Amino acid sequence: MGERLAVVSGGGTGIGAAVARVLATDGFDVVVVGRRKDVLTDTAERISWDIGRPRAVRPVVADLTDPEQVSGVVEAVADRAVDAVVNNAGGYLGGDTGGLAGTAAHWRANLDANVLTAVLLTEALRPALRRPGGRVVLVSSIAAQRGGAGPYSAAKAALHGWAYDLAAQLGPDQITVNVVSPGYVADTEFFGDRMTPEGHAKRVAATLVGRAGTPDDIAEAVRYLAGPAAGYVTGQVLGVNGGSVLGR
Ligand SMILES: NC(=O)c1ccc[n+]([C@@H]2O[C@H](COP(=O)([O-])OP(=O)(O)OC[C@H]3O[C@@H](n4cnc5c(N)ncnc54)[C@H](OP(=O)(O)O)[C@@H]3O)[C@@H](O)[C@H]2O)c1
Numbered sequence: 001m002g003e004r005l006a007v008v009s010g011g012g013t014g015i016g017a018a019v020a021r022v023l024a025t026d027g028f029d030v031v032v033v034g035r036r037k038d039v040l041t042d043t044a045e046r047i048s049w050d051i052g053r054p055r056a057v058r059p060v061v062a063d064l065t066d067p068e069q070v071s072g073v074v075e076a077v078a079d080r081a082v083d084a085v086v087n088n089a090g091g092y093l094g095g096d097t098g099g100l101a102g103t104a105a106h107w108r109a110n111l112d113a114n115v116l117t118a119v120l121l122t123e124a125l126r127p128a129l130r131r132p133g134g135r136v137v138l139v140s141s142i143a144a145q146r147g148g149a150g151p152y153s154a155a156k157a158a159l160h161g162w163a164y165d166l167a168a169q170l171g172p173d174q175i176t177v178n179v180v181s182p183g184y185v186a187d188t189e190f191f192g193d194r195m196t197p198e199g200h201a202k203r204v205a206a207t208l209v210g211r212a213g214t215p216d217d218i219a220e221a222v223r224y225l226a227g228p229a230a231g232y233v234t235g236q237v238l239g240v241n242g243g244s245v246l247g248r
Contacts (some may be wrong), residue, residue: 002029002056005080006226007073009121011057011080014126014188014190015139018215019086022223024056033073033121034089037061039158064117070124082128084135084226087118087159092152092183098196115158122166132174134207135226136147137162142183142241145248156181161239167235176234178225183241186212208243 008022010016011032020030024047034040040059047055060076062069093109096102118138129136143149144156160179181236184203186195204212221240224230238247 002027002053003007004028004083005031005077006086007031007033007077007082007121007125008086008088009033009117012036012043012059015182015185015215015218016034016086016088017043017047018219019088020044020057020220021050021082022215022216022219023086023226024048024053026052026223026227028083029055029058031073032057033060033062035042035055035061035063056154057200064121065112066200067120070120074124075126076145077125077128078080080128081130082125082134083130084137085122085129086137086139086222086226087121087126088139088222089117089154090114090123092149094194107151107154110155111158114152115162116156117160119162121124126170129170129173130176130214132202133204133228133231134170134173134175136163136170136175136177137222137225137232138168138179139222140179140181140237142181142239142245143240145237145245164235165248169236174229174231176225178230179211179236179237179242180218180221180225181237181239182213182218183207183239183244185218203244207241209240213240213242 002103006022011020012034022038024030044059045059096106138159140156143153147153163179
């Protein structure tokens with residue numbers, strides 16, 4: 001058993017799987033949470049095998065928009081202290097079907113997927129956070145800072161305001177709360193079939209470094225914020241975007 005425990009939402013794919021891998025490599029036991037059991041199990045087994053530590057990464061199936069299913073994550077953690085909660089689950093939910101009802105459904109879906117998932121998981125694990133030394137990391141998006149995706153942009157921006165409050169509430173317990181805001185990251189399930197060669201080229205051209213981000217780029221930022229070196233960093237938004245947005 002590792003000395004530290006991390007819970008990573010959306011840890012079965014993309015950025016979350018990369019985060020699970022770096023944290024497991026650093027000695028954390030990692031619980032990866034998502035809705036698809038097969039995807040989570042594959043990722044958990046692959047990382048555990050690669051780092052040579054059986055069950056270093058464990059899958060827990062839960063739809064984090066559902067309060068009842070979130071309690072399953074608390075049960076899986078049992079009575080261990082949680083050193084890091086990485087709220088990475090989310091994504092852009094398309095499909096405004098028109099009319100006010102369609103608008104409401106579109107906004108609710110994006111707020112549920114990106115805000116409620118993080119709020120419910122963090123609140124459920126809040127009593128179990130290690131005191132002192134716990135870490136909460138929220139994964140937002142460059143869209144929170146520059147718009148471009150309607151309710152998804154707004155939902156990710158909501159995480160920033162909430163992070164500031166949570167950082168104030170948990171600071172006296174020496175628990176830090178920070179946001180990692182990724183720019184364009186290719187090679188995840190995020191864009192599905194929405195990405196085109198033109199869209200890819202446009203996003204790469206918007207960076208200062210002339211390339212798309214990788215899941216590892218984001219995972220390294222999370223690794224720092226989830227680790228012991230970042231104890232004096234709280235209430236911050238760290239952009240990892242190749243310079244697509246500057247200084248905020
Ligand atoms: N890729 C980018 O360019 C980019 C840029 C900025 C921000 N981001 C953000 O980075 C995060 C990770 O995205 P990604 O690029 O790695 O895409 P991804 O591969 O689609 O990852 C999203 C993960 O969230 C999980 N998830 C979604 N809804 C969930 C729910 N209700 N309950 C539990 N798990 C849920 C998904 O698993 P299941 O479907 O199995 O539940 C999936 O593993 C997201 O929050 C995304 O908005 C991505």
